[in-house]
Amino acid sequence: MSARDQAAVVVDARQMEPPEPFVKTMEGLDELKDGEKLLLMLYREPHPLYRTLALNGYTYRASTEPDGTVEILIWKAV
């Protein structure tokens, strides 16, 4: 199953200027219900976000698509 199929919320931040991707991701994570996942799409690896997620008990899986899009699937660690 692709990352897009697994995600309840998708934040396509490829056309957004900072800090909008971060803000939209935070808002999206707020909306997640138990067991749901969020997909963030960017053209780069968001290192500061990774640390923030880890600090706050979230797990993620990142993969790079052939067009350069980095897809980050995020969910609450159990």
Place this chain on the structure above:
Amino acid sequence: MQSLLSFDQAPPLAGPLRFFLTAPAFAAGAGLLLLLLGPGLLASRWTPGALAFTHLLTAGFMLQTMVGALLQILPVATGAGVEHPLGVARAVHGLFTGGLLLLLGGFLSFRPLYFQAAVGLFAAGLLIFLWAAGRALARVPASSPIQWALKLAAAGLAITVLLGLVLASALGFSLPWPLLQITGIHLSWGLVGWGVLLLSGVAYVVVPMFLLTPSFPGWLSRILAPGLFLALALWSGAEAAGLALAPWLGGVLMAGCGVFAGVTLWLLVRSKRARLDATHRYWRLGLGSGLAALTLLALGLLMPSLGGWNGWPLLFGVLILVGGFMSVISGMLYKIVPFLIWLHLQNAGQGQVLAPNMKKIMPESAMGRQMACHAAALALLAAAVLWPEWLARPAGAALLVSSLWLMRNLIGGVQVYRRHLQTIRGQLAASS
């Protein structure tokens, strides 16, 4: 979402900001120097005034902003932050600033003691900076082009400052070293080994992120930094040994820098942003001016009549330093400083008080007008090389005004930060 907005590795705001806020003062100092000394400063690149002017822009404006940017971008681009960021920033900022002031004293008075003291301060600042940045960079594998570029740029800075220390020691201790030859290698490492490599590493992150362009082509970002570093090392050896190969290697270096500038311009043209903001226009101006400088350099090397003209290296210096590096750096400051202020206000608000919109931290109209003033200063400086008697002082005045204006805009952002921080503290205290 309170806990989500905490950042463990973002350096304190006062770390990078001290570099960004004081850097324009050095550029203003360069403008003031030209205003005071007038056309005599532009008689040749070797006048004491021209040497002081150049180092106010390079070891002042450029070095300060680029060190601040590197301290800031390391955790963003590589996931590894500098340890004790505030202490490192304070020490390096103080030592580099003191070293530069002594160096200026040395150029303008030619007293050996100033050069000797400048050597000590620059060497201490370099050691601390390389220790801190090196430890952070050593923790990440050089797996991406950004990390490669940042690592090689740090090495390029070390070589630039070491060659500068050699030159200042020669002047301070009257050593019989080949100053002209070492100066050429010193400035090539400064402009390419440190300047272009760091700029490229930062551009790979900042240009697609803030200017909404496609990513840099993989082939370019993979080969540019190692290729330029290798070509520069080979050119330096050939130049020092007086080999006939040196001009060819110099051509490879110029071509590499030209390809980087050309590809970046091509990406900017393909930006998805509907309206060009000050940063975008600053980048276009900087890259265009950089390409003009490279063309002038190549023509001067090919045409002895142009290369023998006293104004040729001066015009190259104006186009590459004020037109190229200063433009691009100013444009990036207009994105990085408001973003940092936003980030720290958001963090301070603990998810309960929101940070203001980025556009309210630094208004676009103020940045746009300052950018136009900088462009006018650049045009006047370039024309002043041709007509120094008429235009040297107006060009100095224009650079002074545009640099103070840049500083005013950046300080305006900090004032928004302070006001908003007080509001946040008041609201948090009221709700607790």
